[in-house]
Amino acid sequence: MRPVSYARVPDADTAIRTIRNHPSAAFLAGGTTEVDLLRQNVVHPDLLIDINDLPLKLIEELPDGGIHIGALARISDVAEAPAVVARFPVISQSLVLGASPQLRNMASIGGNLLQRVRCSYFRDPGSACNKRRPGSGCAALDGFNRGHAILGTSAHCIATHPSDLAVALVALDAVVHVEGARGARTIPIDDFFLLPGDTPEREHPLEHGELITGIEVPPLPMARRSLYLKVRDRESYEFALTSVAVALHVDDNGVIGGVRLALGGVATKPWRARRAEELLLGQPAQTDSFARAAAAELAQATPRTHNAFKIELAQRAMIRALESAARMGGAA
Incomplete structure (x- = not known):
């Protein structure tokens, strides 16, 4: 590992000013990803700016029913916050399923959003990776790509x-x-994550020196009966082969009056299943409706040699998640 300088800052202005003067500097919060990448010689900051003293740890209920989560709030605190559990259980469930207790106690909310891909080729400095070294190629395209993306891919990256x-x-x-x-x-969350396209090294629209200060979740009554389903190779801490976040409102007549649906583990960014949402609105909350919507969403998939199974797996997960949400009833 290369020598790295370290600075601890007391406020956001100092943090931003310090990093702007060091083009190769990086912010350090929980460090659960950054330190690993340093050890693996994947990233090479010359300065780590410790931001843990910044007052960005609050979890605040908003008057309109939404919630504001400080970027430095620890995952364990957010997962257990009464307002999160009551109003947005899908957030709490995703956090509990996303990491071991040890990591949840260290990792920050902002850092979680900025964590780098878990592609083994990205983490191997000897392999071709357009994220790590633009223009070098993507070893995953013809390599072992069982865990890689089938949605939102490009010829340059499938992580x-x-x-x-x-x-x-x-x-x-x-x-x-x-x-x-x-x-x-402010940046809408769906715009915060970028598709790889021709620039896979650019994963978000942040400029060097910009700091995440918080996440605001707007009010959504049906989110009180939302859920997160994660399918993985083992039940203990593991990354998703596919996952589904769903909030569903079923009218008294059994028709879907509102739905939010997103997929993980199958795309190069968190994948909002808008095609499926459009097909579900106004349809009976029944398995055949769920199956048609899931099939339509996955029709745009581009599988590789080892990950074609994710098409059926994702569809089955979507159906299962929607069936579970439908059994919860309408919005609170």
């Missing part, structure tokens, strides 16, 4: 985004609050 939390937040239309040298701005 899946690893965050479970991000899938839930995309389903709920959350907003990311950031601050930088040019002031504060």
Whole structure:
């Protein structure tokens, strides 16, 4: 591992000013991903700016029924927060299923959104990876790609985004609050994660020196009966082969009056299943409706040699999640 300088900052202005003067610097919060990548010689910051003293740990209930989560709030605290459990159980469930207790106690909410892909080729400096070294190629395209993406892929990258939390937040239309040298701005969560296209090294729209300060989740009555389903190779801590975040409102006549649906583990970004949502609205909350919507969403998949099984797996997971949500009843 290369020598790295370290600085601890007391406030956001100092953090932003410090990092702007160091083009190769990086923020350090929980460090559960950054330190691993340093050890693996995948990232090479010359300065780590410790932001743990910043006052960004609050979990605040908003008057309209939404919630604001500070970027430095620990995953364990958010997962157990009464307002999150009551109003947005899909968030709480995604956090519990997303990491071991030890990691949940260390990792921050902002860091979770910015974690890098779990592609083994990205984490191997000897392999070709366009994310790590643009223009070098993508070893996963013709390599062992069982865990890789089938949606949102390009000729330059097929790595899946690893965050479970991000899938839930995309389903709920959350907003990311950031601050930088040019002031504060907000970014809709679905715009925060970028498809690889021709620039797979660019995973989000943040400029160097911009800092996530919080996540705002708007009110959504049907989210009180939302859920997160995760399918993985083993029940203990593991990344998703596929996952589903769903909130569903069923009218008294059994017809779907509202639905939010997002997928994880199958796409290069947290995947909002908008095609399936459109097909479900106004349809009976029945298995055949769920199956048609799931098939339509996965019709756009581009599988590789080892991951074609994810098409059927994702469809089955969507159907199962929607059936479970339908049994919960209408919105609270």
